[in-house]
Amino acid sequence: MSAGTGCTPLARATDLVLRYDGHLAVDRSSLELPAGQVTAIIGPNGSGKSTLLHALAGLHEVAAGRLEVLGTSAARAQSQIAYVMQHVAVPEGVPITVREVVAMGRYPTLGWWRRPRREDRERVRAALAALEIEDLAARHLGELSGGQRQRVYVAQALAQDHVAIFLDEPLTGLDMVSARAIDRIIHSEHEAGHSVVLTTHDLEEARAADQVVLMAGRVVAWGRPEEVLTPTHLTSAYGLGALHGDAQGPFLDDPHAHDPARDDGISPGAPAG
Ligand SMILES: Nc1ncnc2c1ncn2[C@@H]1O[C@H](COP(=O)(O)OP(=O)(O)OP(=O)(O)O)[C@@H](O)[C@H]1O
Numbered sequence: 001m002s003a004g005t006g007c008t009p010l011a012r013a014t015d016l017v018l019r020y021d022g023h024l025a026v027d028r029s030s031l032e033l034p035a036g037q038v039t040a041i042i043g044p045n046g047s048g049k050s051t052l053l054h055a056l057a058g059l060h061e062v063a064a065g066r067l068e069v070l071g072t073s074a075a076r077a078q079s080q081i082a083y084v085m086q087h088v089a090v091p092e093g094v095p096i097t098v099r100e101v102v103a104m105g106r107y108p109t110l111g112w113w114r115r116p117r118r119e120d121r122e123r124v125r126a127a128l129a130a131l132e133i134e135d136l137a138a139r140h141l142g143e144l145s146g147g148q149r150q151r152v153y154v155a156q157a158l159a160q161d162h163v164a165i166f167l168d169e170p171l172t173g174l175d176m177v178s179a180r181a182i183d184r185i186i187h188s189e190h191e192a193g194h195s196v197v198l199t200t201h202d203l204e205e206a207r208a209a210d211q212v213v214l215m216a217g218r219v220v221a222w223g224r225p226e227e228v229l230t231p232t233h234l235t236s237a238y239g240l241g242a243l244h245g246d247a248q249g250p251f252l253d254d255p256h257a258h259d260p261a262r263d264d265g266i267s268p269g270a271p272a273g
Pocket residue numbers: 020023024025043044045046047048049050051052
């Protein structure tokens with residue numbers, strides 16, 4: 001069986017609450033995400049997508065409720081997760097090359113002297129090749145465009161030992177070529193049996209995922225796309241504007257959308273209450 005699959009879910013949350021100091025970011029939410037699948041977290045701006053992803057990556061403290069990742073606490077699971085953040089904190093002013101940034105993905109497995117072994121160099125080479133950025137390897141990170149940098153950060157994540165990869169809005173603002181390169185990685189990670197969790201504003205991207213989590217300050221619904229992306233749930237998350245296509249996309253004008261008359265509003269994965 002490939003890594004990341006099996007009975008242990010990728011994540012299980014029970015009445016999870018996430019805060020920033022006094023500010024409530026995600027209200028009581030429960031969900032279960034199977035391992036080895038692609039999960040898309042979708043919702044309006046400020047709905048808690050990045051905060052939830054951060055918490056799943058063990059980088060945001062749980063204010064209340066329970067959160068288990070890969071059968072343990074999110075903090076303990078952290079070393080098995082490669083995380084590509086929306087705003088990466090790699091210092092862009094210092095003259096660090098693309099190869100060095102990607103090689104940082106190997107740091108957790110290197111010894112005290114951080115001397116790369118042949119296997120480490122091979123992993124860096126393979127990650128550069130997978131994102132088709134070998135020609136950028138000697139360039140300084142600070143000289144690259146936003147889309148090129150995004151590919152570098154995904155390559156860094158790939159170079160890391162991991163069973164799950166988390167991507168915060170990986171395709172936002174990318175041209176077709178960069179978007180396709182990252183899309184290919186999502187598929188190859190899935191094929192390798194790794195869990196992929198990404199945040200997105202794109203309904204089509206969410207529909208293409210195995211699992212969807214719909215957010216609006218809490219988890220509105222979770223489960224398979226056809227159970228979650230219903231007119232009832234989308235209206236609940238985005239407001240009535242979604243009906244007329246003036247939210248973040250003409251969701252309900254989609255001929256493939258469910259017939260509201262057949263939608264009881266209760267997804268198998270919809271949280272109770
Ligand atoms: N560093 C922070 N300090 C305080 N509040 C924050 C911080 N980051 C996010 N928030 C708040 O937490 C809530 C959830 O934000 P979050 O960034 O998770 O939403 P999001 O769905 O990812 O948004 P977007 O689609 O705009 O990226 C929002 O109300 C936001 O204002």
